[in-house]
Amino acid sequence: MARMNMIQALNSAMDVMMERDASVLVLGEDVGYFGGVFNCTGGLYEKYGKHRVLDTPIAEGGILAAAIGMGVNGLRPIAEIQFADYIYPAFDQIVSELARLRYRSGGDFWSPVTVRTPCGGGIRGGQTHSQSPEATFTQVCGIKVVMPSNPYDAKGLLISSIEDDDPVIFFEPKRLYNGPFDGDPDKPSVSWSAHERGEVPEEYYAVPIGCADVVRSGSEVTVLTYGTMVHVCAQAIERMGIDAELIDIRTLAPLDIETIKTSVQKTGRCITAHEATRISGFGAELSAVVQEECFWSLKAPIVRVAGWDTPYPHAFEWDYFPGQERVIHALEQVMVYE
Amino acid sequence: MARMNMIQALNSAMDVMMERDASVLVLGEDVGYFGGVFNCTGGLYEKYGKHRVLDTPIAEGGILAAAIGMGVNGLRPIAEIQFADYIYPAFDQIVSELARLRYRSGGDFWSPVTVRTPCGGGIRGGQTHSQSPEATFTQVCGIKVVMPSNPYDAKGLLISSIEDDDPVIFFEPKRLYNGPFDGDPDKPSVSWSAHERGEVPEEYYAVPIGCADVVRSGSEVTVLTYGTMVHVCAQAIERMGIDAELIDIRTLAPLDIETIKTSVQKTGRCITAHEATRISGFGAELSAVVQEECFWSLKAPIVRVAGWDTPYPHAFEWDYFPGQERVIHALEQVMVYE
Amino acid sequence: MSKAPRLHIPQRSSRPGEEPDFSYVELSQPGAVDRPATDTPSKEIESLALSMVRVLDENHRAVGPWDPKLGDSQMQHALTCMLKTRIFDARMLRMHRQGKISFYMQSLGEEAVSVAQCMALQSEDMLFPSYRNQGLHITRGRDVVDLMNQCLSNQMDGCKGRQMPIMYHWKEGNIFSISGNLTTQVPQAVGWAMASAIKGEHPIAATWLGDGSTAEADFYHALTFASVYKAPVVLNVVNNQWAISTFQAFAGGGHRPFAARGLGFGIPGIRVDGNDVLAVYAVTRWAAERARSGVGPTLIELVTYRAGAHSTSDDPSRYRPKNEWEQWPLGDPIERLKQHMISNKKWTESKHAKLSKKLEQEVAESWKQAENNGSLAHGPRLHEDSMFEDVYKTVPKHLQKQREELKRIKKRGVSS
Amino acid sequence: MSKAPRLHIPQRSSRPGEEPDFSYVELSQPGAVDRPATDTPSKEIESLALSMVRVLDENHRAVGPWDPKLGDSQMQHALTCMLKTRIFDARMLRMHRQGKISFYMQSLGEEAVSVAQCMALQSEDMLFPSYRNQGLHITRGRDVVDLMNQCLSNQMDGCKGRQMPIMYHWKEGNIFSISGNLTTQVPQAVGWAMASAIKGEHPIAATWLGDGSTAEADFYHALTFASVYKAPVVLNVVNNQWAISTFQAFAGGGHRPFAARGLGFGIPGIRVDGNDVLAVYAVTRWAAERARSGVGPTLIELVTYRAGAHSTSDDPSRYRPKNEWEQWPLGDPIERLKQHMISNKKWTESKHAKLSKKLEQEVAESWKQAENNGSLAHGPRLHEDSMFEDVYKTVPKHLQKQREELKRIKKRGVSS
Ligand SMILES: Cc1ncc(C[n+]2csc(CCOP(=O)(O)OP(=O)(O)O)c2C)c(N)n1
Ligand SMILES: Cc1ncc(C[n+]2csc(CCOP(=O)(O)OP(=O)(O)O)c2C)c(N)n1
Ligand SMILES: [Mg+2]
Ligand SMILES: [Mg+2]
Secondary structure (H helix, E strand, O other), X not given: OEEOOHHHHHHHHHHHHHHHOOOEEEEEOOOOOOOOOOOOOOOHHHHHOOOOEEEOXXXXXXXXXXXXXXXXXXXXXXXXXXXXXXXXXXXXXHHHHHOOHHHHOOOOOOOOOEEEEEEOOOOOOHHHOOOOOHHHHHOOOOOEEEOOOOHHHHXXXXXXXXXXXXXXXXXXXXXXXXXXXXXXXXXXXXXXHHOHHHEEOOOOOOOOOOOOEEEEOOOOEEEEEOOHHHHHHHHHHHHHOOOEEEEEOOEEEOOOHHHHHHHHHHHOOEEEEEEEEOOOOHHHHHHHHHHHHHHXXXXXXXXXXXXXXXXXXXXXXXXXXXXXXXXXXXXXXXHOOO | OEEOOHHHHHHHHHHHHHHHOOOEEEEEOOOOOOOOOOOOOOOHHHHHOOOOEEEOOOOHHHHHHHHHHHHHOOOEEEEEOOOHHHOHHHHHHHHHHHOOHHHHOOOOOOXXXXXXXXXXXXXXXXXXXXXXXXXXXXXXXXXXXEOOOOHHHHHHHHHHHHXXXXXXXXXXXXXXXXXXXXXXXXXXXXXXXXXXXXXXXXXXXXOOOOOOEEEEOOOOEEEEEOOHHHHHHHHHHHHHOOOEEEEEOOEEEOOOHHHHHHHHHHHOOEEEEEEEEOOOOHHHHHHHHHHHHHHHHOOOOOEEEEEOOOOOOOOOHHHHOOOHHHHHHHHHHHHOOO | OOOOOOOOOOOOOOXXXXXXXXXXXXXXXXXXXXXXXXXXXXXXXXXXXXXXXXXXXXOOOEOOOOOOOOOHHHHHHHHHHHHHHHHXXXXXXXXXXXXXXXXXXXOOOOHHHHHHHHHHOOOOOEEEOOOOOHHHHHHOOOOHHHHHHHHHOOOOOOOOOOOOOOOOOEXXXXXXXXXXXXXXXXXXXXXXHHHHHXXXXXXXXXXXXXXXXXXXXXXXXXXXXXXXXXXXXXXXXXXXXXXXXXXXXHHOOOOOOHHHHHHHHOOOEEXXXXXXXXXXXXXXXXXXXHHHOOOOOEEEXXXXXXXXXXXXXXXXXXXXXXXXXXXXXXXXHHXXXXXXXXXXXXXXXXXXXXXXXXXXXXHHHHHHHHHHOOOOOOOOOXXXXXXXXXXXXXXXXXXXXXXXXXXXXXXXXXXX | OOOOOOOOOOOOOOOOOOOOOOOOOOOOOOOOOOOOOOOOOHHHHHHHHOOOEOOEXXXXXXXXXXXXXXXXXXXXHHHHXXXXXXXXXXXXXXXXXXXXXXXXXXOOOOHHHHHHHHHHOOOOXXXXXXXXXXXXXXXXXXXXXHHHHHHHOOOXXXXXXXXXXXXXXXXXXXXXOOOOOOOXXXXXXXXXXXXXXXXXXXXXXXXXXEOHHHHOHHHHHHHHHHHHHOOOEEEEEEEOOEEOOEEHHHHOOOOOOHHHHHHHHOOOEEEEEOOOHHHHHHHHXXXXXXXXXOOOOEEEEEEOOOOOOOOOOOOHHHOOOOOHHHHOOOOOHHHHHHHHHHHOOXXXXXXXXXXXXXXXXXXXXXXXXXXXXXXXXXXXXXOHHHHHOOOOOOOOHHHHHHXXXXXXXXXOOOOO
16 A cells, blocks of 8 residues: 555556556657656656657547547557547547447447546636536447546546446546645645545556445435545535535446435435536436436435536636535535425 | 428528628538538528638538637628537537637627537438437537527527527427428328428518427426427327427527426426437436426426437437337326326 | 738539539649659658559550559459449449438449559558448458448348448458548548557558548548658548539649648658559559558548449539539549450450349349348348447446336337 | 568657757758749749748848848837847746746747737737737737736736636737637638638738647648638747647657648748748748738748746756757847847947846836736735626526525635
């Protein structure tokens, strides 16, 4: 066991997999000699060489297309998109190609690409370094969508993603790279070393895709969330002193409906929380599923906490970010009803 | 008043607006000399000339980018994307640029582009001529999303879209181009001439963006739908002999929540229906909104009718398409409860 | 101040009702273009993109340095494959008219492209075709029954009913799956080729796209990645003059040949008479050798003419003169090869007629077999359960549930 | 069978700890390149893309046909604008180090690009810049207080606090808004130019992108549309050798100059010494005249060097020798113009020092003014209500509701 922050955990996942499997390779903008703008691929170029850690042209669509072709030819590419905000130029290759290839070829061709990309705000990145476009990908059948909230899960889930024969879009909440973040920008930042999920085995292990994690069990209300908001919600629950069940969704697609159902049937109340905008955000799907599966258990309307339906504004970052107050507000709303 | 099918109505909308406003122009693949693969722009090239009806290179991203630039320079471009399945190469220009320009420039720059694109299945188009990607665009703040279900609305809404200073993605359910379609592929096809909404004024008129249409009022259950499914649901309601209130959403963003709320508070039951896949489809947002706004009125869980979460398969089109049986099945599900 | 300039809108020189006009097509004399060594630096061979490699002259002789000197059996093979492709296309078009298949796209007039290029490549090379390359399958020896099964969406359809007709793939034959989205396969081919080089393996990749499709961003991605990493790939632009109703100048072909599109990256381009089997074969061999020996990628422009409609949904008489093909300066690839063989005394009209007839019969026979496997309209076809497979490697819970739901609804027995 | 070839991976010739090596940069002699008439057909001027237009020679003289023969006041203006840009950058970097602004990107070493190009264009021409073109604003006479306001996200910020620092725009000055997404502005500029021609108006468009950004699909869209419609636009690739840590060969610059990227479309390219104000001015005038007179688009490659870090988040010592700039063969644009003016007796060291000092003071003064308008850290700043504006032209109901919700939550008075 070692202490790792999220960057180190992700790096370790790639390192372990490149060591085990010669077909694993990494490609992306600045990922090679430089080790990536967040240093997630640091050291891999030196260790595995220029043929397995490829610096690429700045062309996200080209990166994805090349990765797909490599995957068809037996490699297991990990493609880094420097910021999730820049994944859109690759949208067609992901949606029309990566996700559809196995289906349209009757199972004969497929490409096990993992797309890693940092998402979310809280780093003063303004509207083009803060987005959380995960919901869009959850509507695309044929791909899996993962977002870890801590180093342990990050490594285990990334290993599972690399090993998965289906394509995975792997979102990394960049605000969590160096430490957990509870939504209060005025507090001194904390490191992962104090957090139990900052303990990460150095060797191979897998956290399965498709399983949500009950971070805190409770009886009064279920909080469905993922990524940075896991920590924000945990702190809000703490502050309110409410006996909430906190579920880290971790895999958005395919969704672990059982765990959600079991929880809400028990608590009878539910809020969802994410940083992404609200309208057609993943909270909508969660809300729809919960009311479908647990309608008769619900004692109050499900409340969605989300980023406002505006771009992520640089100066108003902390008015935009759905912090503890907004979570508490939502919890209060659902607790009002007997 | 004239009898028009949807193609003629759309054509008439563009004709009327090009006549009234010299800044309106049309661009897209095959839209010029040929008049478009569905003939929606037929005759405009002859009438308004090659400088206002532009054939373009086959580059959806380029079409959108050029349209944005034209819009910034005072024109009002109507860009046709030949099939909604091919809108993805333009995704970055739509999401990162068209939708964000006004915001990021503090209101100083904006581009009033209308994107017209045929969507939906039922024409044996297979997985790449049948998609309904509307939900994805509803999560993008800064654009409006419209989908008419009949010639009258098509013309009135297209005129409003062209006049709107915000960008609009205008989806045209291609299965409805030549006549209403109730979901039964074995029935002989009907034309719009028998339908009351096939009566279309030849001159200018507008149907406002942002207003849902109560197609049929009823007391027992609310059916929220749009596009082709409006006709499928109408027939399913008819067949069941149920007193359902049928709402044609028409504008998905911004959503007319008032009309929905009023209806569900009255009926206490709700189903949503669309052709798009279910997970994170627009039905999720509708369901979430309804349970937020009408929780205490609901007598049964909201049921979502949707395409299966697979690509649109050519041979199994009619097992895939959410036809009357699936709507009836959903209505039965919500009516079971007292 | 002077009058502001107006926008330039490319204009097709001939439209319906007018005389066909192909004066814009620049030709070279057969035999006139040099054949540089395959390792010549790209800067020194830029002129290949601007001229046109041709081997067959007006007298049906093979002339010049690009003559591949094909043996008799190779020529016969080329002729047979082209003829078979044409006969296959014609049959499938008839079947579409009879309502037996829902859609079709023929390659009439362009058969030399797929046939000669396929012959010039090796069987382990991976092919990433567009939708108008059925000749690749036929030349690699695929049973046309397989192709028909796909078009019929029957129980033997390799796409399991999920794709429209003509969206073939052939894993064992190393032919990739066709997407409905134009040009996406082109940078994928480059990625495939990169992987081959990364693994230190010999196979190269080849890919095809139309003149119109060159405008898609993916073509640029392909050029960029191929150039930067010198990927072992052959990029083929089939310039058949038309993209549905839009002619090639709308993709930028009005100013410079498509073969020149890669010069700015140091990717040599070579323009070839696409209806001259010998020239197409020679040029492809040359490009494949460049790739295989590590010199790098090549962009080939094959100049040809789309003699038929774009697809069965198209009516070209609305946008071009009906008799354009007759005036096409590069003729018919089958006819040209046939005349060459005849003038070399390797072939006769009667042999040709016999071959034609034999292939007609073969294809008719295949059709019967394919129809026995079922059809979209009349079955038997695959069970709709299969619709939920292959979205993921294993069927996830939510799709199992949806499969059950469909079953339940169908069981209710109400008309669906 | 021979050994299969390996993938080619571009290698930077010098890395940290090594001697800088710029032997790969191909130069022409000052004055050596011909200046063709602006209406010369593109085929005849392809060589311009491969050579390098230079006017200033080693002895600080202006030589050859491209000498724009700028008047004294123009030269002084160029010098002043470049100097002001550099002083502005230096000040802002200091302010970032002091934590007063959250981010910054300087244009150190590339000032000639924005300044000379802006001077060569007309004020009604529309400019679509990248993030390293602050010199355009300064040259068009914008009050730097405006730029500082934007970087401070204060109440006078034209972006209303919504964008990171340096994402300027200036509607009245005809300078377009900067997106965080690379290259998106380039085809938009082409669309803007097309509209100008459609409306029969005179203004042309000009746009800038980096060497690395040329790999994005949008650059290709721009080339295609500009070529097909002969749009009145000037496309400028600022090749400063680096894209964050990745050097220009990864965008395909290793085989052919970026100026050649459009030749395959018939878009003439012209490569210019980007640190030679006179050459940059002359080349831009030439390209603008081509656009304005309806001849068509031009692609200019400006060869320069990114002397500073990519941004305040970057540390270039991790990927390149620290002293590279000193070895850069094209020197410092400010120093070169200054020496030219001094050797022409139009300028002196003491005048220069005085000008420097005056500009320093001006900029310092501006900074005080800007800080008075508030800052992100200490306010006053815009009210957060404004966050909900300009998503749409008018605030729709759901955003009104969200605005109210934010108000309610803030009122509760709990720490947020
Ligand atoms: C991304 C995308 N955009 C548009 C289309 C619609 N479309 C299908 S074929 C075609 C024309 C292609 O022309 P070309 O590339 O010249 O190939 P050809 O048909 O001549 O072989 C178009 C526009 C598509 N399939 N995919
Ligand atoms: C679409 C997109 N991809 C990636 C990035 C991240 N990024 C910002 S600047 C940059 C390098 C650009 O280099 P270049 O075009 O050479 O411009 P320079 O910084 O040298 O002026 C990258 C990769 C981005 N902003 N947008
Ligand atoms: Mg074509
Ligand atoms: Mg650069």
